[in-house]
Amino acid sequence: MKISRRIAASRPLATTAMHGRVEAFRNEGMGIIDFSIAISHFSPPASVLDAVTRAVQEERTMPYTGVAGALDVRRSLCTKLARENGVDAAAGEIIVTNGAKQALYQALYAMTDPGDSVLIFKPHWPAYVTTCLLLGLTPVLVDLPETITADTLAACPPADLVIINNPHNPTGKVYTKDELQHLCAWMRARGAQMIVDESYEHLSFGPVHTSLASLCDWRALGVVTLFSASQSYAMMGWRLGFALAPPELAQAMQTLQGPITAATSHLAQVATVAAFECGPQAHMIEEYRARRDNVLHHLREVPWIGMRCPDSGPYLWLDVRSLTQDTEAFAEALLAEEGVAIMPGDALGVSGFIRMGYICDDTWTLMEGVRRLVAFGDRMAASR
Incomplete structure (x- = not known):
């Protein structure tokens, strides 16, 4: 069977590959919290x-x-x-x-x-x-x-x-x-x-x-x-x-x-x-703003995370260089140990950072995922 050289040399898109892994784990009954992608908890208009x-x-x-x-x-x-x-x-x-x-x-x-x-x-x-x-x-x-x-x-x-x-x-x-x-x-x-x-x-x-x-x-x-x-x-x-x-x-x-x-x-x-024809969905933006502020409030005092408050979008861009530059390994260990999926910054061209979506699921699940992320990083920092 022949596979073309142009596709054989290509890698799956990092975001869809991680989302596919999360889907596979969930199909096996594992309770994964997915911060790797932004999937709104709202219904369409x-x-x-x-x-x-x-x-x-x-x-x-x-x-x-x-x-x-x-x-x-x-x-x-x-x-x-x-x-x-x-x-x-x-x-x-x-x-x-x-x-x-x-x-x-x-x-x-x-x-x-x-x-x-x-x-x-x-x-x-x-x-x-x-x-x-x-x-x-x-x-x-x-x-x-x-x-x-x-x-x-x-x-x-x-x-x-x-x-x-x-x-x-x-x-x-x-x-x-x-x-x-x-x-x-x-x-x-x-x-x-x-x-x-x-x-x-x-x-x-x-x-x-x-x-x-x-x-x-x-x-x-x-x-x-x-x-x-x-x-x-x-x-x-x-x-x-x-x-x-x-x-x-x-x-x-x-x-x-x-x-x-x-x-x-x-x-x-x-x-x-x-x-x-709907125009901006103000109720969605206000809910996203509240979620953003809530997560930032809980992460602000975490010593191994650096961050800025984003002016837009469904993601936080978090600096974890005080822990590691290898965020691919960080993401794999976080998924395995805590059941939380994030997107490593390496996949977005910058090592030492992670991308975290915060608009999925209910607020309790969001904050549980944040708790697990912090617990994982704290263990990593303590072991160094």
């Missing part, structure tokens, strides 16, 4: 469930649509972009995808050739690097600056394309308008294209999220912006996403999507429209 129910009951068939999505769906998403993001777009510049990961893959495929370099700030969402490697691209990893300035960007190595994540996973950084304007100027000077992942656009706890495309001529610069319903609307398993791209790139992404999946399902498109 009622308007989404109602829209899908009506579609099932009223439509005799679930039709194929155009590969990029039904025209009325894409027009609805253009309205969302104008209302929430300050971006004017046409339906031909929208492509509806099976989640943001598909949009990322198709954008990278359409915007690059094998051997091209892609600048990625670390820590990073693991899919950025893994997808680059699958496509034969060269990831160029650079530490995420405290503040993006003209000087910090001038120090970056040259690249054909840049990926930024705003709000940022896992640190919770929300880019300011000044930082985004520096990035626009840097793109123009370098002639680099950009993918902007705005999947967490509604998960800010205070700082205002600004879409980079609202600050520049995104068509001329070659900017693709990715959106997802997963976290903003508690719809992780629905796989709803879309991309905004210059028309030539949107057409190229559609050409790729056609033979792979064709259009997303009709029901998913109905759900996409209903979700993005």
Whole structure:
């Protein structure tokens, strides 16, 4: 049996691999507390469930649509972009995808050739690097600056394309308008294209999220912006996403999507429209803020943890370098000894840190997981 060299040399995505292990342990009856990924304990908005129910009951068939999505769906998403993001777009510049990961893959495929370099700030969402490697691209990893300035960007190595994540996973950084304007100027000077992942656009706890495309001529610069319903609307398993791209790139992404999946399902498109019409879910954000503050309160006095309060997102980015740089071994031992899964920072490009999701399950389970994490680290510190 032949396995292609390109896939044989690849590793499974770290986040999905860990989640798969947790699922396997749970199927064996083990009570694992999963902090490795963010799966909201909320239900999707009622308007989404109602829209899908009506579609099932009223439509005799679930039709194929155009590969990029039904025209009325894409027009609805253009309205969302104008209302929430300050971006004017046409339906031909929208492509509806099976989640943001598909949009990322198709954008990278359409915007690059094998051997091209892609600048990625670390820590990073693991899919950025893994997808680059699958496509034969060269990831160029650079530490995420405290503040993006003209000087910090001038120090970056040259690249054909840049990926930024705003709000940022896992640190919770929300880019300011000044930082985004520096990035626009840097793109123009370098002639680099950009993918902007705005999947967490509604998960800010205070700082205002600004879409980079609202600050520049995104068509001329070659900017693709990715959106997802997963976290903003508690719809992780629905796989709803879309991309905004210059028309030539949107057409190229559609050409790729056609033979792979064709259009997303009709029901998913109905759900996409209903979700993005909801706007920010204030009740979710306030609950996440309370959970964030509760966990930080319990971890603040732990001597072997360093941390900052994130401005956005469903994760805490915790510094455990006083215990270990090898967070892969840390994560394996924590899972084996305490039944708690976290994501090692090594998988996100930075050793000595761990990423902890805090929006899953009920509050008691959350705090029990925190207790187990602290007990494990305390034993580790005492044994040194």
